[in-house]
Amino acid sequence: MAEDKWPYRKKARQALSNPIFQRGLENIQLRIGKATLERYRELPNIEELRDKGREIRLKAVDNLGIYLQRFAQNVERLGGMVFFAKDGDEAKDFALKVCHAHKVKRVVKGKSMVGEEIGINKALEQKGIVATETDLGEYIIQLAGEGPSHIIGPAIHKSKEEIGRLFSERLKAPYSTVPEELTSIARNSLRPKFLEADMGITGANLAIAEAGQVMLVSNEGNIRLSVTLPKIHLVIMGAERIVESVDEAMLILRLLSRAAAAQRLATYVSIVGPKEKLSRDGAFYVIVVDNGRSKIGADPRFKEVLACVRCGACLNVCPVYGKIGGYAYGDVYSGPVGAVINPLLFGIERYSDLFFGETLCGMCRERCPLKIDIPRMLLELRRIYKEGDTSFNILPKKDIGYLALKTFELYNRNRKLTAIVKNISKALKK
Amino acid sequence: MKSSNDTIKRLFEEAEELGVKIHMIESYDQIKYEIINLFLDHPNLDKSICVVDSENYDTQSLSNYLYEKGFDLLLPNEQVDYGEFIENLKNVQVGITSVDACVGETCTLIIRNRRPFFREVSLLPPVYIAVVRQDQIVISLDDPSIFKELKGESQITIKRA
Known part of the structure; x- marks a missing residue:
């Protein structure tokens, strides 16, 4: 079918x-799109760094199995646990088992693209677990019941008036359109949730194989709070988000900060693993989600896309x-x-x-x-x-467009062939 | 190792751009006066402070001084109940810790979590004071000394000021 x-x-x-959305898009492209280039240019060796970063990530894609295994061994050596999920359902099942084992009722979440991909929030809600997004943009769209419209700025489609109304309706806060006041409303609403949460769920910007730790990058401090305050930390990461060493992670970090938000360095970067959680009778889990990634990684035409760090x-x-x-x-x-x-x-x-x-x-x-x-x-x-x-499983589409394309290709190929034959004859005549 | 003047200069430039205040002091003993000045500059702050044990200052002498000056002190140690500590930290206005390194070109603090509480204290109170020695200031994240001890044995926290 x-x-x-x-x-x-x-x-x-x-x-x-939608004029508000159009303004948001224009704003982010003018502001960050342009500034990224300026941040790149600040580094005299930027091209060298980019080439090196590319090499690091492509090497990781080529060695995913080895690095992930080393990562899992190191996490487990330090007292954590790694679960490899072949798809979203397996990932959600395991996450729910962790919640059940630790009697988790309240979860705070840092922004996680793979969490969105597998629909973790819905799975938690269905089991009566309250999951609160703590990234400001994600919190806004969660309250609005919407999905992210940008990888880094999930709520860029919302005007401050819309956010003011949303906060007023959902958080019973006084209506405001002042960005600082809106941020303060969100902070005051989120702070108790961090303190009450039984578990923090985050993604991972990168997992570091040799360290058995994950690197988390944010600008609001929410991810650090999600990781620090609750006793249990659950990381849900795509299988491709791995590098071999801390040095490699640091190089990628420098590029990531400049590319994502035109910053020299993101405000909060945490490299965390099981050790701290265990010292507080807590626990540290990582779910590595495949969900089709190993198929992409095995395809030489597309494996390059797994190098993406979602900046x-x-x-x-x-x-x-x-x-x-x-x-x-x-x-x-x-x-x-x-x-x-x-x-x-x-x-x-x-x-x-x-x-x-x-x-x-x-x-x-x-x-x-x-x-x-x-x-x-x-x-x-x-x-x-x-x-x-x-x-x-894609069948060829032999429609008029396809036939026209094929004819054009054939014509082009023949022209080249004709030119080659002509050149050879000319050379022979000389 | 001594940080070069260029590195320090770069740190000051970046701090100014970010609105961060840096105070250069001659000795650890001066930290207490800097704290008093901070509270004088911000009279709306309650006189409460969390001091995390550090090799960059004498915690005992600093806390004695602040206690004598009427401060409410929160002094976490490894025996403290974590939940109780967080409950108390919620109401503290200023947190002070040392850091392991500071990156000049980005005005970034590096904290290795060899001891607990560093991350919490840098996050929860509205004002955070980081104490860094001059020789701990490096120009960029490329400096290998920053990450040499990391390999699962300590967690690392990077905070752009």
Whole structure:
């Protein structure tokens, strides 16, 4: 049975007709998109750093199995536990078992893309566990019952007036549109939740194989509080988010901070593992989620996308994302990288509009701190969609467009062939 | 190791951009006067402070002095009940710890959690004082001395001031 097409065009039209969203998108692209470049230029050896970062991440993608195993051994040596989940259901089941074992009733969450991907909040709610998002943007969209519209700025589609009304209705706070006051309302509402929580759930910006620890990066201090105050720390990470050593993590961190938020360094960076939790009779768990990643990693055409560290730099320069925003790309990953990841993880047929919708201008590759070649992969997805691919169960589409494309290719190939023959004959005549 | 003048200069520039106040002092003994001045500058702060044990200052002498000056003191030790400690820390206005390194180019503090409470004290109170020796200031995160001890044995906390 054919999968339902993701309503890309409908969602794009909705975004285009929403002036608040348009202003938010313009603002983030003007502000961070431009500033990222300036931050890159501050470092005299930036190209060398980017090449090195790329090398580190590609090496990790090529050695995922080895590094993950080493990571798990080190976490367990330090007293923590690692669970490898083949899909979202296994990950959620394990998370619920952990909650059950520790009688967890209240959870505070740091921003986690893979948590969104597997729908962890819903799974917790169904078991009567209250999960509170603590990243300000995530908290806003959780209160509004919406999904993230940007990897780094999940609530950029909301105006301060909308947030003021939301806080007033949901938190019974006095209506305000002053950003500092809104932040203060959120802080006052969240602070007791940190103190009462039985468990903190975070993602991992990177897991460090040799240390058995995870690196967590944030600008609001919420992730650090989520990790520090509750007794139990549960990390839910994508299987690709690993590096071999602390030095490698530090190099990626420098690139990540500049690329994600045009900062020299993010405000809060924590490298944590089981040790601290065990010293307080707590526990430390890591769920490593595959959910299709090992298939991508085994495919030489697409494994490069697993090097992505979700900085969002490609979103901040993409002319398409800049107009249609995050919701058009699906529920979790957006922008150029989402146009590659979503089809690979959730269905090429269903998400085909995403890779046909991008312009192939190459700005994403230019601005990516790791120079990930997104346009090449978008083209590859287009080719697979048209020509078919057994590994993805895609049948060729022999429509008029496909036949025209094939004829054009044949013509082009023949022209080249004709030119080669002509050159050889000329050379022989001489 | 002595930090170069350029590194210190860079730290001051970055701190100014971020609105962070840096006070250079000649001896550890001067920390207590800096704390008193802080409270004089911010009369709305309650006189409560959490002092975490450190090799960068004499905790006993500092806490005795502050006690004599009428401060409510929170002095965590490893025997303290964690929940009770957090309950008390919620109401404290100022936290003071030493740090293991400071990065000049980003005005960033590095804390290794060899002892408990450092992270909590740098997060919960509204005002945080970090004490760093001049020789602990490095120019960038590239400095290998920052991470040499890390390999699962200690956790690391990086806080941009």
